[in-house]
Amino acid sequence: MKNRLTQLGIFFISQGYISAGQWQLLQRVLEQTLAQNLDQLDPTSHQQFSQLIAQRLHEQSISGWLQEPEHIVDEQLAQQFTVQQLLKLEIFPCQLNLEGQLVVAVVQFNQSRVKQALEAIWPNVPLRQVAIANHQLLALIIGQRLGKTAQVCEQIRQRSPTQPFQGIGSPIIKALIQSGYISNQIYQDQVDRQVWQILQDQLQPSEIREIKRLQTLSGSPLRDIITRLGYLSDQRYQTQLNQFTKLPIISKLVGTDFLNVDVSLLKNFDTQDMMDQHFFPLAWVGNDVLQVVVRNPYHSEIESIIHRTFPQVAITKVLGTESDITSLLAQYFRKDFSDGAIYQLLRRAPHESAARVFTLPQLMVLYALALISLWLLFNHFWTALATLMVILNLFFIISIGFKLILSIQGLRKNRRGNDKWKTLNSRPKALPIYTILVPVYNEPEVIPILLEALGQLDYPHEKLDVLLLLEENDKATRDACRMADPPGFVRQIIIPNSHPKTKPKACNYGLAFARGEYLTIYDAEDIPDPDQLLKSVWAFQQGPPNLACVQAALNYFNREENFLTRMFTLEYSYWFDCLLPGLESFHFPIPLGGTSNHFRTALLRQLGGWDPFNVTEDADLGIRASQRGFVVGVINSTTYEEANCATKNWIRQRSRWIKGYMQTWLVHNRDPWRSIRTLGIKNWLAYQFFIGGTIVSFLSSPLLWLIYFYWLITRDTWLVYLFPSWTLYLSLVCLLLGNSLGIYLNMTAVFRRRYFKLLPYALLNPIYWQLHSMAAYMALWQLFTKPFYWEKTQHGLSKVKKQTT
Amino acid sequence: MVSARLKNKPPRPSRLIPFTGASSLEIFLVCLITMVALSSLLVGLDWAGYIPQTIAFLGSTAMVAVQGPEPSFAATGYIFPPLLIYGSALLQSPVTLQVISGTVLVGLVLYTMGTVAVSKRWRSLWLILIFIHPAFGLMILREPVWIISALFLFLVMQLAWQILQTQPHPDRQISFLIVMVGLTFSGLLLLRFEAWLGLIWLLLLLWCILLDESWQFRVAALFVVLTMSLFSIGTCFYLNWLAADDPFAFLHLPGSGLRLVGLDSFWVKTGPWETIFKSFKEVLHIAPIYGLLVVLLIWQAKFRARLSLLLVLPIVLLCLCLWQGLYTPNLSQFGLYFALLPLLLHNVQSIGTTKKLLITLGLTVSLVSSGWILQQNQVIPEEALLWRKLTRQDLSTVQAVHQLDQQTAEQREIAAYLFQARRPKQKILMDGGVHFPILYRLQKTAGLVLPHQYEFHVAVDQPEQWVHFIVISGTKSSTRNQDQVRSLLAQRINGDPESEEALTLKGFRTVFNSPYYQVLQR
Known part of the structure; x- marks a missing residue:
């Protein structure tokens, strides 16, 4: 374990996530929590992470293992377990190989309960563990039950990611970010780099060069550059992200009745946070699981905000564009926003609002002035007028x-x-x-x-x-x-x-x-x-x-x-x-x-x-x-x-x-x-x-x-x-x-x-x-x-053609 | 073209006057001291019986304007310079106006001198030489019109200089400077007639300074500068039209343009060429230092022709003054050149020992030369009188000075008598345009019957019914023929408006009679 952890450390340092000094500081914590961290791996990046861990531990991932022609998943082996057991243990027995080893795809390595369960069926058979992601596991289980294991294996084999692991979204990285060891910018850069790999096929070389130039220049997130400058629409980008993350896209449901939104949930969050961080909480989807629409699934600030309100809650994400989140906010906060737009100032500082034209003291002063003026005009006509002239001229x-x-x-x-x-x-x-x-x-x-x-x-x-x-x-x-x-x-x-x-x-x-x-x-x-x-x-x-x-x-x-x-x-x-x-x-x-x-x-x-x-x-x-x-x-x-x-x-x-x-x-x-x-x-x-x-x-x-x-x-x-x-x-x-x-x-x-x-x-x-x-x-x-009547100015009357400067 | 030229000749860094020479407190203290000193000096002179003619004229006009008798507007509306009359009326006294404007000028001179790139000792020495110069001193003590003119001219020249020096012109800066030139020069137009023609010189100057700009910009700049000046000129015409139904009344009415009655014999009017010669001669005679600095500045300058146009602006105004017949031999007018000296000195580059000595010599020569002029009485009697009083010299040796002193004493005596003898509702008939010194000393306008009033002619026709006192010029007075009251009464009594005999009126007795004044009382 110690050795493996060191290897992991070397990898993190070599990738530039942290410095050697920072890693040393973290080691004590990580040694105790690595297993837990692996347990809590974010499913969106689990595949890559598990593959990396497997590589680092000199093991293989399922997709890597399937690359070899002689490595074939034996459907019969999995039938020794019920679906519930497989899901609970997070394993999928794959093959009894020529060396007499039982090849088992595991989500977590070296789990004693897994070893015990396998020992009970295949006593004294040595185990060879390969890493598998949760969704791959689910796909294999369903495929096996439908008798389509071969097709599922083929899909897993073909979609094997070739890019190096970036560790995105893992709790370790999140912990590192929250501890300030990795800047959010580095984290975002890594996300961008991965997405960039996918998007390269979608763009012209000249566009790629321009986008790279702009990103270097402005330091803006890649997504913003690509979508706001019109290289790809936000929707298309979302689709690409979906391929990468496997998170569902919500866009088509926004504005329809099919979307399940827990309105009572919304009041727990500040709309400004939602707008700034681009998220929108939808509903509870189980005990302690909150479904949230996010534009950027790797944006750690969103989880921080949610956990501030609901500590320990699990978050399941769905993808939405900026426009989707804006629409959702407009839909569910319409009355609040509209009401605020009209009455906010009046409520907060009524004395600063023009909702009331004259106050009582002002009216009294006005009447008093009118009376004095009338009295002066009737009794000292010329003096009154001359005084008025003096005041006006002065x-x-x-x-x-x-x-x-x-x-x-x-x-x-x-x-x-x-x-x-x-x-x-x-x-x-x-x-x-x-x-x-x-x-x-x-x-x-x-x-x-x-x-x-x-x-x-x-x-x-x-x-x-x-x-x-x-x-x-x-x-x-x-x-x-x-x-x-x-x-x-x-x-x-x-x-x-x-x-x-x-x-x-x-x-x-x-x-x-x-x-x-x-x-x-x-x-x-x-x-x-x-x-x-x-x-x-x-x-x-x-x-x-x-x-x-x-x-x-x-x-x-x-x-x-x-x-x-x-x-x-x-x-x-x-x-x-x-x-x-x-x-x-x-x-x-x-x-x-x-x-x-x-x-x-x-x-x-x-x-x-x-x-x-x-x-x-x-x-x-x-x-x-x-x-x-x-x-x-x-x-x-x-x-x-x-x-x-x-x-x-x-x-x-x-x-x-x-x-x-x-x-x-x-x-x-x-x-x-x-x-x-x-x-x-x-x-x-x-x-x-x-x-x-x-x-x-x-x-x-x-x-x-x-x-x-x-x-x-x-x-x-x-x-x-x-x-x-x-x-x-x-x-x-x-x-x-x-x-x-x-x-x-x-x-x-x-x-x-x-x-x-x-x-x-x-x-x-x-x-x-x-x-x-x-x-x-x-x-x-x-x-x-009519004090509040807005005399609308009619524009467009000019015959002079407008020219942008 | 412009950019090519600029590449060859990198722009010289602007030497705008940095307003950092002294702290606000220092400036305030200096101004306070100046104000107190100037007030004390003027009050002291007043107590000693000396009131400058200009002050008396402005004071009496402003007094009539504010206190009446009605229609007071007619008495003031057509008098030039309106700026001084309105200022005096607003501040209730021309002396206050003089003190304030004098303080500002002294403050400006001190402050600008503080920015001259020499040691404190040299600056102090030059300041002393400027302040003790008779021309500057006399200006501060007796001529608010020249004090304020000097202020305006100082600002105009400084602004124009900034335009000249700021090459190439940053867009916003140049427009600000041009606007300010227009605004400042328009003030000068409300002070001096000659500035009206001087406006042409200013426009020529600006056209030349702005040669690097497009012709559209130059035309627009001249339009802007001209606009405020035309408003000023239009204001004079309008006020005259309102008051006298004659827009040009101020050009010929007595006293207007500060051509005070009694100084007729001193006005100098010369032909065009003689004007130029005399102007340069006068400047070199009284203020050779100005000439010296002009030569120095032009010699070191980049844009010599344009700078020359700017630096000779005060001399051009002097030429116009002579040409228009607005000049009297006086030193006060040249105080203006000394007020401008700090501005010139500030712009002299690398003042080494030779230049320092040269400038000191120039200032000393100016001082000696002016002192000699004063001592020789080559100035109007009023200046000679003030000089001799200040230097405690015998007045009787110079007849004109002695006469003026005598007249002043008589004015005081008459004013005091009228003040004491006049009872409420009694009326005094006099020509305020001629006897303004008495009017000013009287410090009361109640009961006066003046030429601008509706009842004036009735009062002259039937004085025994309308008035109780009549003040007229004496038989030897130089203002005898300009005194409307005396002329009309002489016409009525003797059939000759220019009669040289003392006047007697039925029902009136002469309570004061001298060669210069005659006072009749009913």
Whole structure:
């Protein structure tokens, strides 16, 4: 035994599983437990393991023994035992050979009970043991009973594995992994190597070379490279794995009534673990035997998770693809996920949810202000109006100054952009899985372009986890998705039909399925810069641990389509290239943009995801992150979208945004003292000016312009009462300096982007701002009448053909 | 082409001013000390009876703008430079504006000098030579317009220099710099008339600096820079149109552009060629160090032509000032060149002993030369007066200085009298554009009747019914013909608006009479 163990040790060391020192440490344990370990051999790899052990012990395996023509299984010998006995003893008597030895196929060598049983039938006959796997034993027993022993033997002989034993799945290896002596990576590599042998026949030499190159480069599991890059579908890979492991495949049963799922069992496991580790517990299949769907049968973490909940339980595995496991999760957790997507934030932090528009104190303040205003108007008419003018003008002046400082800082900061993120290109092993959520609703036409754009992302595709969030009742888009035959890194998540039917709800639902360390959102019509994910990872790796989100810039590909798209581009360029970097550099709260915000998934979950009742859930999330002490940053990368080119559509979209800003402002002002405490006075003021200021600007701007034009035309002297003394100078500064700077700063952003043709259009901003005001009044109306109504922006109106960059 | 050229000539590392020369605390302390010192000095001068004309003008205009009488807007809207008037109104006093801007300038000079690559001793020596230079001192003590102009010009030149030195241009950096140039220069346009034409030079300069860029980029850059400047110019036109129904009112109204009444005989206007000659002569006379550094920098530079365009920008502005007739012989204006010196010194490469000695010599010569100019009274009387007061010299030896001192004393006396004698609801008729020193010293605008008011002409026609005091220029005053009150009253009484006789009005008695002022009281 000692000698054999040493041989085994030499083998493990030579294969690189462990070092000599580690083996020495283990020897004491292994000496006592080897037999037990062999007993508990995983049937999926038992054949190979038993063969190896046989070789190491100078014995043969059944398949090796059958290679010799004179070695023939004698059916009569087995008939000395009942089936139950054979199964219990795990033996199959094969032949009484010419040397007078009884050749017995055994699952376990040198078992005394076996020797005793054989001695009872064939006394004093020397034994020669050959190794047999459980399934081979079963096949032989059944074949013998059916009188087809010869055929079974032939099958065993033909399927004799030629590759060296890798020890995959054996309890010894598992023990070594759990003890930290073998890294999971080495273990996975060994699995891959075995599967690789099988797959070589399926692939072209060039493909094999490319896959090998990618694996060396990115260190990604072979399966991910092969399936996500489309060399083989996940289903085909599964079939190959099935040949190798003999585990049943479940795919055809998923979504049918034939699958036996113990729903009560599911609550014992965390859905996130199931999604991350790719497993799904099905049911108990006997006493202490749990049947589990797994994507990778050799993934030891799954067993650890199961054993944490059910210690000592035996696990029987069935194979399922990532899509199968996703479907099972979606099927059995549909209600939980859907419910969570809507109510999670409301339950966890009701004060942070916009489900309630106004709180009682807010209403009281509102009424009090209205009463005071009325009293002032009736008793001190001119004083009241003049005071209003003073407040508005002072607000505008501060707001202008604030934005000027932000813009200059933003411009300065952004110029320091560096290319260090490119180092990630040379070490893709450092790149984690990246989830991309793409909510799509009634947009079947954009699916092919979307998939093309996603395919152009400069990120190892096997590390992409793209979730297309499709609505249950949106058959057209779902069909389009099916037709487009998405690549292996894309999963389709069907959002159950429920209300509110909003983008944040869809994103929350998708978040439950996200596997990535980082996560981002793209709209269906988005064309992100290919380097965006790399820049984001770099930002997260360089940033502090509480950096929860980085926002990429948004811009438009159809910027020169008409007046509206030009103005929209000017506005977006200014917002994302100047203001947000400015906010970031002062560590002010950043209201996130609609898409291309990249999160640390864990922190996003901590935040409770998006508020489905807030129609600018992104802006709200940015502020909420700051309130919880997280940092939000920006990255120097752009996503190109389709600018709204129709005025009505634009106003609808803008009204939703401004309504969302109103909701956000109200939510985070429910308890101003708390907000000041959590944000700090500096950030709180910045938030008031940035979010509240935007609303006030849009609402008050037309009023001031009306007064101005009225005066310009009539020169009525009564207006002097509105602008007494220095109020006039204040308002002149607002009018001249405010508008000039507004236009100039707007111009600078497109100048930096080298959109030279747009420069003169910046002069037309005062006209464009009036459209904002129209939308603002619409938003104010909707805030009271239908606060949660999602004004869906119609995409695909542009006549400019989208070109992926 | 560009890449080929770059291969042959590797880009010179940028020598942008690193803002690491001093800690925030050090800068704060220096600024605090400067602020206290400057405030004390200005208050001391005020107590000694000296108030700079510019300060008096800005102060009185801002006071009328804020306190009335209505329509106050008309009194201020068309006055140039609006930036200073609005600033004074906002800060309630031009002195505060002067102290703040002076402190910032001194802080900037100190800080930039801290980045010059020489030992502390040399830096300290040069700083002392700059700060004690009469031009710099006089600018800080009496001319907020030049202080703020120096600040803006410093920033414009620094930004342009950065664009020039950052070759090739990293995309984001250059756009930021160009945007900032546009923003900064637009401020200068609201301070000095000559900067309006100087804008052309700036555009030419930028076009040349950006020669490596595509023509589209150059055109766009000029458009960006021009936009904010045009807004500034448009603002002036608009305010004038609002206030006076004449967008160009500020070009010819008294006092506008700080062409203060009383200095008429000192304004210099020259022809094109003479302008260039005189400008260079003045600079070399008062600030030879600037010329020396320009030569040094151009000699060592890579892009000599472009750098020359940049370095002569202040001289170009001086040329335009002369050409437009906005120049008076004064030293304060040249304080600007000394404020720019640290920026130039910072960019001088490898300052060895010879260069150090040369620079020290240049600074010393500048100091001596300016001192000599002052001592010879080759400047406007106000500067000579301040110089002589500061150096405790006899004022009576120079007639113009003596006269100014006498006038100042009379202004104080009149203001004090009006302050004491005027009862509530009593009115004072005067031309604020001419008698702004009295108005400023009065520090009250209640009861004033000024030319921009609706009742002004009624008050001049029937002073016995409307007003209680009338302040007019005296018979020997150089502002006699510009004083609207005196002209109108003289026309009414003597039939000659330019009458040289002292005025008498029925129902009024003369309570103060001197060659320069006459005060009538009902």
